[in-house]
Amino acid sequence: MFEETIRALKQLSNEKSALSFSADDDNYFDRECPAPECLAQFKVLMADWKEKVRDEEVFCPFCGHAADAQKWWTQEQLEYARDVALAKIQAAIGGALRRDAQSFNQRHFGGGFISISMKVDSRPQHVPIPYAAAAPMRLKIACAECGCRYAVVGAAYFCPSCGANAAELVFDLTTQGIRQSLDAIDFIKAAISDADTAENTCRLIVESALQNAVTAFQRIAEALHARIAPTTKVRRNAFQSLAEGSALWTAAIGHGYEKHLSAVEMEQLVMPFQQRHLLAHTQGIVDVDYIKKTTDARFKIGQRLVIKRETVAEALTLIEKLTHGLRDDVMCMNESNFAPQLKRIESGED
CATH class of the missing domain: 1.20.120 (Four Helix Bundle (Hemerythrin (Met), subunit A))
Structure with missing residues (x-):
């Protein structure tokens, strides 16, 4: 009865989607410290994030906490990723359910005392607005040791790329x-x-x-x-x-x-x-x-x-x-x- 829905779920489980996040007008990319006691946000020039910052270790400019490059998503970026994933699931499953319902309705038995049908709500899906970086931060710094360029609001002291005390x-x-x-x-x-x-x-x-x-x-x-x-x-x-x-x-x-x-x-x-x-x-x-x-x-x-x-x-x-x-x-x-x-x-x- 739910052949299309089962097929859609299997397809989703095998898919891997890549999300892209935009930088701000100066091409700085938003990051957030994963340490629960810090959670400070900062920016790194997109080119330096790709070319200078190592995947194995990134440093928080504020507290010096170190973690791999996949740990530094901001809460806004994570929320956007969840919205995109949910929208994709809703679209895939919703379409499959509608096809299953249509197939079921075409096969149902009529003319008796009971008539069975299925209906799937097909209201327009919410389309997440792509994540946009916040306005450029006030303080822009270039590390004297490795040249990595980053931006902070307030007082920060460590290079995200090499951890040098600035x-x-x-x-x-x-x-x-x-x-x-x-x-x-x-x-x-x-x-x-x-x-x-x-x-x-x-x-x-x-x-x-x-x-x-x-x-x-x-x-x-x-x-x-x-x-x-x-x-x-x-x-x-x-x-x-x-x-x-x-x-x-x-x-x-x-x-x-x-x-x-x-x-x-x-x-x-x-x-x-x-x-x-x-x-x-x-x-x-x-x-x-x-x-x-x-x-x-x-x-x-x-x-x-x-x-x-x-x-x-x-x-x-x-x-x-x-x-x-x-x-x-x-x-x-x-x-x-x-x-x-x-x-x-x-x-x-x-």
């Missing part, structure tokens, strides 16, 4: 992107018609900017410290603490952050670093440790932080000032280490 390269680009996002807040607020949605969106942009600024400093401080003290074991996230990071710097070269920031500036920077901690771990709810470490009298325990755009901009300026100072420290260390060898070369000893 913290030093990305820092300046990240701070530039943070400023652009802060400058765009008024435009974004005006473009969203619903007042509550506009306010919430702008709040999230400001809070994200603060977290990205502190994280960008943490990553570049880690990279710079590894150059001057490569054998020193550093606690994970140590450079999220200004006091701990300064102590590590002092142990490595004899002075800490106080060389580059005044006492007042250091105090000003403590607050946004602690605010980042609350945003990351308590959804921004003020706790006892925050009050003790910042003496911020504007909030009580249990209240939620309210972070101003101006506060983030000021913190970003201090972070840039401190980072430039640390870079100078590393450069001076490299020059001092090279000086004895240069002196021997000039004297003809080497």
Whole structure:
């Protein structure tokens, strides 16, 4: 009775279909980290995804997670693939059922008290719109090690192709992107018609900017410290603490952050670093440790932080000032280490 349907099912089980996904207008291809604790989205230039990225191992620019190339589909791409597969199954099975019904109806017995027929709903099938990549991301990076070109929103530090740490390269680009996002807040607020949605969106942009600024400093401080003290074991996230990071710097070269920031500036920077901690771990709810470490009298325990755009901009300026100072420290260390060898070369000893 269901010969056509059975035949269609067998045919579907033997078929393998290839799906194609489009890139954005700049030919960047959307990817998503498969690590459940990350799930960050980024883009890779389509040509580099095909020619530079290895099938065996791809790295997340944000968390450094590694997995094979088939694990990096975005949720939107997976949803599109499911829609396409379902539409194909519905079309194949629906057509087979209609043919079986027609054959059955032609053979049915009429003229009695009971008349049997079959009907298959033949409403138009939904045709999935082909997946289109999102708008080009703000920050475009070319890996200094392998040349792979990728794009991210926010602060990211690892090359998808080779896994190289790009913290030093990305820092300046990240701070530039943070400023652009802060400058765009008024435009974004005006473009969203619903007042509550506009306010919430702008709040999230400001809070994200603060977290990205502190994280960008943490990553570049880690990279710079590894150059001057490569054998020193550093606690994970140590450079999220200004006091701990300064102590590590002092142990490595004899002075800490106080060389580059005044006492007042250091105090000003403590607050946004602690605010980042609350945003990351308590959804921004003020706790006892925050009050003790910042003496911020504007909030009580249990209240939620309210972070101003101006506060983030000021913190970003201090972070840039401190980072430039640390870079100078590393450069001076490299020059001092090279000086004895240069002196021997000039004297003809080497």
